[in-house]
Amino acid sequence: MYTLIKSEYMTILPITKARSKLGDLADQVQGSDYIILTKGGSPKAALVDIDYLNRLQKDLSKLYKQTFIASGLLPFTRQFSDEEIAAWEAEDAV
Amino acid sequence: MRRLFLDSSVLFTAVNSPTGGAAKLFTLSNIRLIVSPLVLSEVERNVRNKLESYHLDRFFLLTKALIIIDQFPDVARIHAAGRVIHSKDAAILAEAKFAACDILVSLDRKHFFTKEVRAFLKPKRVMTPKEIFVL
Numbered sequence: 001m002y003t004l005i006k007s008e009y010m011t012i013l014p015i016t017k018a019r020s021k022l023g024d025l026a027d028q029v030q031g032s033d034y035i036i037l038t039k040g041g042s043p044k045a046a047l048v049d050i051d052y053l054n055r056l057q058k059d060l061s062k063l064y065k066q067t068f069i070a071s072g073l074l075p076f077t078r079q080f081s082d083e084e085i086a087a088w089e090a091e092d093a094v
Numbered sequence: 095m096r097r098l099f100l101d102s103s104v105l106f107t108a109v110n111s112p113t114g115g116a117a118k119l120f121t122l123s124n125i126r127l128i129v130s131p132l133v134l135s136e137v138e139r140n141v142r143n144k145l146e147s148y149h150l151d152r153f154f155l156l157t158k159a160l161i162i163i164d165q166f167p168d169v170a171r172i173h174a175a176g177r178v179i180h181s182k183d184a185a186i187l188a189e190a191k192f193a194a195c196d197i198l199v200s201l202d203r204k205h206f207f208t209k210e211v212r213a214f215l216k217p218k219r220v221m222t223p224k225e226i227f228v229l
Binding site for chain 2: 079093
């Protein structure tokens with residue numbers, strides 16, 4: 001018997017155990033339900049409904065369609081801390 | 095018409111807080127709001143990492159009201175700015191110093207409102223959004 005962890009939307013399964021029942025597993029993934037395949041106990045791949053994957057990729061391309069981020073500028077940028085964001089908000093209050 | 099260079103704190107806060115002074119700057123018709131590609135990159139990076147997706151929409155909406163200058167970071171200028179301000183803010187200060195603007199607008203009182211920074215920026219001034227309203 002192998003460890004199979006199920007949550008509301010995903011199943012976690014070792015790759016070694018998934019190999020023999022890939023056809024059944026492919027039938028199981030539907031909508032946003034997907035299966036995480038692990039190797040050595042760590043997540044390695046996912047079995048995802050192809051329509052869901054296409055939708056995710058479409059949403060992502062829409063999200064990143066417009067950007068001002070230039071890779072050449074990123075080394076000059078930094079991540080703001082929660083503290084400074086709060087201080088700016090306090091200073092900005094009118 | 096005054097040309098205001100917005101630093102990252104002002105643009106980020108305008109996105110994050112629609113009722114504050116930074117956001118109200120975008121409603122003034124007698125000023126020009128200027129940013130550099132560096133400010134846009136830094137703010138967008140943080141909006142994507144720290145805020146919600148609707149903030150990203152707001153960020154892009156606000157950028158339509160901005161004049162984006164054609165200026166890129168210069169290591170020598172950043173080094174010079176680093177002598178008067180914390181290294182984390184040196185790139186933005188250098189951008190403001192050499193941008194065609196009258197005023198640097200910032201919300202970072204601790205680092206941008208020192209005697210040294212004011213002297214470095216002269217004849218440009220450094221002000222908060224609230225101070226802009228009483229000009």
